[in-house]
Amino acid sequence: MLLASFTEIDWGFFAHRLINKMAVFTLPEEMFGFYKHHLEYLSENAVNPDRRRYIMPAEAPRHYIDLDSYGDSAIHQLPRYWADAVSQLSEDTLQAYGIVPWHINFMSYQLTEAFRVGDPERILRLSADLGHYVGDAHVPLHTTSNYDGQKTRQVGIHAFWESRLPELYSNGYDFFVGKAVYISNPQEAAWNAVQGAHAALDSVLGFEKQLSADFREDQKYSIEDRGFGVARVYSRDFSKAYHDMLDGMVERQMRASIKLTGDLWYTCWVNAGQPDLDCLIGMEPDQTAIKLRKEEIKKWKEQQYKPQRSEVDGGN
Numbered sequence: 001m002l003l004a005s006f007t008e009i010d011w012g013f014f015a016h017r018l019i020n021k022m023a024v025f026t027l028p029e030e031m032f033g034f035y036k037h038h039l040e041y042l043s044e045n046a047v048n049p050d051r052r053r054y055i056m057p058a059e060a061p062r063h064y065i066d067l068d069s070y071g072d073s074a075i076h077q078l079p080r081y082w083a084d085a086v087s088q089l090s091e092d093t094l095q096a097y098g099i100v101p102w103h104i105n106f107m108s109y110q111l112t113e114a115f116r117v118g119d120p121e122r123i124l125r126l127s128a129d130l131g132h133y134v135g136d137a138h139v140p141l142h143t144t145s146n147y148d149g150q151k152t153r154q155v156g157i158h159a160f161w162e163s164r165l166p167e168l169y170s171n172g173y174d175f176f177v178g179k180a181v182y183i184s185n186p187q188e189a190a191w192n193a194v195q196g197a198h199a200a201l202d203s204v205l206g207f208e209k210q211l212s213a214d215f216r217e218d219q220k221y222s223i224e225d226r227g228f229g230v231a232r233v234y235s236r237d238f239s240k241a242y243h244d245m246l247d248g249m250v251e252r253q254m255r256a257s258i259k260l261t262g263d264l265w266y267t268c269w270v271n272a273g274q275p276d277l278d279c280l281i282g283m284e285p286d287q288t289a290i291k292l293r294k295e296e297i298k299k300w301k302e303q304q305y306k307p308q309r310s311e312v313d314g315g316n
Contacts, residue, residue, distance in 0.1 A: 013047045015166040018175070019257045020046040020131040026180040026262030031269055034277035038124050045128040046135075058095075062133060064142040065098035067198055075143075075195050080187055082106070100142065104133050104190035108264055115272030120280040131261040137190060138253040138260075143198040149205065157208050160234050165243055165250050168236070173251040177259040180266035193260055200249055207245040211238065 021043040024035045035042065052059040067074040079085040082102045085094055094102070107130045114122040141147050141158050149157040183189050212220060215238050222235040234242075243250070269275070 013050075015162060015170070015254065016046040016050075016132055016135055017043040018166075018170065019135045019254060019261060020128060022175040022177075022258045023131055023261035023265065026177060026259065027266060028180065030274065031266065031277055034120075034123075034281055035127075035265070037281050041124055042128050042131070045125070046132050048125075049129055049132045061095045061098045061100075062103040063098070063100055063136045064147065065100050065194060066145040066147075067143050067194075069097045069145050075191075075198055080191055097145075098142075100133060100137050101187070101190040101194050104130065104137060104193075104264070105187040107133060108186045108268055111265070111268040112271045115269050115275055118275060118280060120283055123277075123280070127265055130264060131257075134190075134193065134261045134264065135257040137193040138197050138257045140197045140201040140204045140253075143194055144201055146205070149208070152205060152209065154205060154208055154212075156234070157205070160208070160239075160242075161204055161250065164234055164239060165246075166254065168239055169243055169250070170254070173254060175255065175258060177255050177262075180259075180262035182270055183263050183267045186264055186267060189260060189263070193256065196256065197253065200253070203246065203249065208242060211241055211245065215241075 021039060024032070024039055024042060027035055049059060049062065053063070067078075070078060079088055080101075082105070085102065107126060111123065111126040111130055114126050136142050139162050141149075141161060146152060147158055149155055220235060220238045221232055223230055224233050225231075269277075
């Protein structure tokens with residue numbers, strides 16, 4: 001049998017799929033039919049951004065932000081908007097340390113456009129991806145350069161917190177988070193998610209280190225059959241002790257991920273003019289019609305932002 005380490009990244013495939021699935025149940029009736037019809041797609045494709053990390057160099061920075069690389073109080077001092085951040089820090093710097101809160105806002109713009117043009121394939125793909133990035137923004141270890149405890153001799157804590165614990169204990173979590181609500185500032189909401197996750201980082205690292213001092217190596221780890229082979233994992237006793245010390249943190253962060261995902265899907269739909277989604281169920285996208293619709297929306301936007309004659313020449 002294969003002996004391997006348990007090293008899934010991000011929330012783990014299990015948790016990402018669950019977050020997207022449960023977010024569907026926050027949506028209003030006008031959206032629910034379309035999203036429920038495609039529930040399996042939204043769940044299964046929640047992990048696509050992780051798969052892209054191995055073939056697209058530009059993908060990785062979209063999943064995290066190393067706040068500690070910017071110095072103390074970075075969470076309060078970094079520019080909230082992308083253009084301001086690029087102007088102040090340079091795009092190369094931002095890409096080097098991660099861009100997850102800005103990318104969530106960018107994805108929200110893209111999803112709004114997909115709703116406007118009535119492209120069901122793109123709506124689903126962007127919805128699935130957006131849920132993934134929202135989930136990542138709620139993981140404390142996605143807010144630090146010490147993302148796997150490699151700087152504090154805690155290697156493996158990443159997968160432990162976001163994969164092992166949800167798989168062991170999520171059956172007891174309450175994932176009904178209420179109905180989706182409109183968010184007036186998605187960019188600020190993304191930063192609030194990162195800020196909340198970062199505030200929990202000291203506990204994530206500190207509690208594991210504290211427990212490790214009380215557990216022998218053979219008590220801390222065990223060997224389990226993971227389906228693909230035998231893997232070395234954190235033992236169930238150590239996992240329970242850590243989960244208890246975290247006092248509901250993993251559940252809270254998963255619930256927050258579900259809620260914000262649903263809120264952003266709903267917000268994008270509202271900002272697109274609340275199009276009829278029922279008519280898109282089972283529809284094959286007509287690329288010619290979609291292209292025409294994009295051109296119409298582009299012209300409409302240009303007209304909206306075109307200076308009025310009075311603004312140009314005083315109306316004379």
